[in-house]
Amino acid sequence: MEMVNITIDGKKIQVPKGYSVLEAAKSANISIPTLCFLKDVNEIGACRMCVVEIQGARSLQAACVYPVSEGLVVRTQSPAIREARKVTLELILSNHDRNCLTCVRSRNCELQKLAEELNVKDIRFQGETHKKPLDNFSPSIVRDPNKCVLCRRCVSMCKNIQQVAVIDTVERGFDTIVSPVFNMSLNEVPCTMCGQCINVCPVGALREKDDTEKVWDALANEDLHVIAQTAPAVRVALGEEFGMPIGTRVTGKMVTALKLLGFDKVFDTDTAADLTIMEEGTELIQRIKNGGKLPLITSCSPGWIKFCEHFYPEFLDNLSTCKSPHEMFGAVLKSYYAEKMGIDPSKIFVVSIMPCTAKKFEAQRPELSSTGYPDVDVVLTTRELARMIREIGIDFKNLPDSQFDDPMGEASGAGVIFGATGGVMEAALRTVADILTGKDNKDIEYTEVRGTEGIKEAQIELGGLTLKAAVAHGLGNARKLLDRIKAGEADYHFVEIMACPGGCVNGGGQPIQPSEVRSWIDLKAERAKAIYEEDRTLPVRKSHENERVMKLYEEYFGEPGSHKAHELLHTHYTPRENYPEKG
């Protein structure tokens, strides 16, 4: 790597050519304040918080976009810099809805932190302020333009990374806002509800639709049997909400907390993930044997499903008809479990704790109510669960561990790895390999489908069949992969697609880490590590060896793909028009 010599604040350092001044300063442990910057997502030098003095330059320069060069001399502190940053920040604050006390991002807000760090005690500019209406029509995402600082991190995420592009900067000057077209709500445009915009927002301008009140009400209602089910990605991230290191597994504490909140039962969605693998694995084998539509594409990620319905309707027949695991679980709880426990299904209230905002939209789909009741009543994100835990004053860090409840709690390692990109593929391979080879294969870690590379491909020998598989995560990567399949440049038997980069561990409902963490630590990799760790600790690591699931087939469904299984565990998809014109 070619290196250059530079001087920052009198320190002589060597850094790789191609570094920005901000990266160079970071490597010398010199901190420069930023607001719009988010590494690899938004590097546009728009907010001017990171201005520095470059020797020889006429004016202050934005460190996040200024490239280093041989002999560069940089100062990151001076009276002029201090004043420029402060004026900029005060100008941003002058048109900001400063109701910090009731803001969802209070104490986790990059703007609030800057104001504190730069010691802003008075805002010298008392100008006009925006009063724009709140966009809260989407079941998943709330947009509050009055809190927006126009950093454009959400725009870059939506347009460049996810390539959905439903929001952009609109109008100019003081009137500029980030918005969908023609003042539409996020609910009227082809938003996939993935929530990645929320995760990159430095302030409270984007947040999930808070459904905690509905859950408090259900918990207080003695007629209801209230069940919580938790997705695998929640347990490896929830701890971050309570100051624990990224990648800490808090499965046992999470279960204890849910019981303290008053849930009658706490189940593991991973059990249903095992069920999904039984159904989806069977579907894959049948499609291969019977010349069905290939590639089979996974259907666990509701952001991906909505994306497919809007932008790639020609692939709808490729989608697995399997409902996503938590929806399957909901249907099982309101049928099999209700019968077994002698509870009227109308009295069962299912709350899914998910790393996902798109699942809030998914739960409202009318087709996902095969028992006559919605499969799932409310979806809470990891963040909302943390809020409920804080609200009743639980000391989360010091909680003892508890186990998931019987009779639905037992899951395999295959169910756990659903939370990371490549996990559904690997879980399916573990089962399909055993079925096709008729053996109990011991080599079950398919590392070629793991990791954070955008598109992963693998060819796997399975009892005479060379299974061609591909995994994409992040909708921009999904687009790339689907375009290649469409153009005939690639063909596969089985494809896994997850809407969020990194899969569910980095879902739109997960704890929000600020730019200063996200820019330098690979969140998705750290959380995925914890997922694979949990997999390795479990005695059963293949879905078809999950006794609970096998019993479910024995007692209720008969066999995977049976009529009853289809009624309760499978669904269908519909093409959606983009930007329909009214009238």
Place this chain on the structure above:
Amino acid sequence: MSGGKCCCGHGNEMELKLQEIIEKYKGTRGGLIPVLHEVQELYGYLPLSVQKKISEGLGVPLSEVYGVVTFYTQFSLNPKGKYNIQVCLGTACYVKGANLILEKLQEKLGIHVGECTEDGLFSLQACRCVGACGLAPVMMINDDVYGRLKQDDIEGIIEKYRKQEAAKVI
């Protein structure tokens, strides 16, 4: 906002022209703005249906097309009247009271900036310098320039166009 679909039979003709314009700039870097200019010339404004076609045709997200349309004051989301009034709000005109002229026009026409009168006769826009600062404050009605305006002049000017139209009908 059906973008060219009307009973006069010109709808398809306009759609064909729209496609021609898109084809001309397809694959050209920075092609969006010239397309918007020519299409606005064609339709008089840029409604959702037309922006959708431009977005699909050029492979540019609709949100970006809309972002550009709303950024530049030359582009309009609303149909223009037969007589498009542009009031200069450039520095010289502003200092000479252009805002008072604009206020008077809004009052007289009963519309806001960016809107069109119900009879389709007048639309009102605020624009940047038209290059006639010596005549400030200035407005243009289509290609006619009116300078050294006072609030009291507005009534007469608007009536002149109204009478002109009334005469045509008779």
